[in-house]
Amino acid sequence: MNKVADLPTTRKSWRIDEIVELFELPFADLIHRAQTVHREHFDPNAVQVSTLLSIKTGGCSEDCGYCPQSAHHDAGVENQKLLDVDEVIAAARAAKESGASRFCMGAAWRSPKQRDLEPVLKMIAEVKALGLETCATLGMLKDGQANRLKDAGLDYYNHNLDTAPEFYGEVIGTRTYQDRLDTLEQVRDAGMNVCCGGIVGMGESRLQRAGLIAQLANMETPPESVPINLLTQVEGTPLYGTEALDEIEFVRTIAAARITMPESHVRLSAGRGQMSDATQALCFIAGANSIFYGEKLLTTGNPDTEADRQLFDKLGIHPE
Numbered sequence: 589m590n591k592v593a594d595l596p597t598t599r600k601s602w603r604i605d606e607i608v609e610l611f612e613l614p615f616a617d618l619i620h621r622a623q624t625v626h627r628e629h630f631d632p633n634a635v636q637v638s639t640l641l642s643i644k645t646g647g648c649s650e651d652c653g654y655c656p657q658s659a660h661h662d663a664g665v666e667n668q669k670l671l672d673v674d675e676v677i678a679a680a681r682a683a684k685e686s687g688a689s690r691f692c693m694g695a696a697w698r699s700p701k702q703r704d705l706e707p708v709l710k711m712i713a714e715v716k717a718l719g720l721e722t723c724a725t726l727g728m729l730k731d732g733q734a735n736r737l738k739d740a741g742l743d744y745y746n747h748n749l750d751t752a753p754e755f756y757g758e759v760i761g762t763r764t765y766q767d768r769l770d771t772l773e774q775v776r777d778a779g780m781n782v783c784c785g786g787i788v789g790m791g792e793s794r795l796q797r798a799g800l801i802a803q804l805a806n807m808e809t810p811p812e813s814v815p816i817n818l819l820t821q822v823e824g825t826p827l828y829g830t831e832a833l834d835e836i837e838f839v840r841t842i843a844a845a846r847i848t849m850p851e852s853h854v855r856l857s858a859g860r861g862q863m864s865d866a867t868q869a870l871c872f873i874a875g876a877n878s879i880f881y882g883e884k885l886l887t888t889g890n891p892d893t894e895a896d897r898q899l900f901d902k903l904g905i906h907p908e
């Protein structure tokens with residue numbers, strides 16, 4: 589007998605049509621279901637708070653159609669070299685003081701070169717020593733890089749699937765879906781937490797939004813952290829001018845992620861800068877329980893910290 593198959597499992601594998609059915613529920617029924625699942629697994633009034641810093645900005649060799657940092661597009665982002673360790677630590681200290689519990693370092697790389705990895709390992713160790721959780725997003729990993737990051741003290745690695753396999757080729761040409769899955773496997777095998785989600789509002793269909801959720805929810809171990817980004821449209825990128833996604837459909841996407849990944853933190857990620865407090869409140873009710881906190885994401889804006897403090901107060905939310 590196959591021992592693995594015999595293990596009791598409480599985890600459901602999701603068919604795409606079942607996830608589409610979730611999207612099609614009357615809104616109140618969907619939200620009720622998402623809230624019920626949320627309350628079974630989390631404090632409904634707690635939200636995890638992460639601050640993001642771009643440690644290497646612009647000039648990326650990849651052609652991701654949404655991204656202002658790609659060298660293939662002209663979005664006016666200046667190409668900068670890797671920040672010094674001291675600058676990163678100063679930013680991490682400030683993030684901690686303003687209430688973040690996790691510090692995420694992002695680099696506009698296809699994949700880290702060995703010589704770039706050394707200073708990043710130092711950054712990770714020093715950020716960790718401040719008492720913050722550490723996260724990094726550096727592109728594809730290979731040749732034991734995940735183990736080195738883990739050994740330096742990296743708690744989470746962010747690497748997104750971005751969209752459904754069927755839509756992926758419309759957006760990215762320089763790396764495959766399988767490349768992304770391979771990196772995620774490296775991260776898992778190294779024993780790190782996985783932060784993996786995607787972007788909606790890129791012109792994908794509802795079926796394809798459901799397809800992305802199915803990919804994430806059906807992983808052998810679903811990601812601990814699931815960022816759901818609403819496309820931030822930047823002039824000069826190929827996706828600039830895409831028809832905006834309806835906000836209720838965005839909330840439905842959050843709810844579908846919550847229901848299908850009951851134990852994951854679902855992060856309301858890029859796009860908050862363009863959302864009203866009411867839309868963000870709906871996202872929290874739909875099961876989002878993590879945000880990026882701080883005035884900047886990587887190159888684009890995010891609500892200022894004071895606005896977020898007021899929003900948390902208004903909603904009775906406390907940082908986790």
Ligand code: SAM
Nearest residue numbers: 654655695696697725726727748817819820858
């Ligand atoms: N270069 C690395 C990589 O792509 O793997 C790490 C940094 S990359 C900027 C991290 C993620 O940011 C992307 O996978 C994508 O999901 C998200 N992102 C980039 N540009 C975005 C935009 N304009 N709107 C929403 N999300 C975006």
Ligand code: DTB
Nearest residue numbers: 694725815857858885886887888
């Ligand atoms: C993720 O899923 N979203 C963040 C983080 N992971 C690295 C990035 C959002 C970037 C938005 C566009 C920008 O600021 O350049």
Ligand code: SF4
Nearest residue numbers: 648650652655658696
């Ligand atoms: Fe490069 Fe990452 Fe932007 Fe793609 S998303 S162009 S890999 S920085």
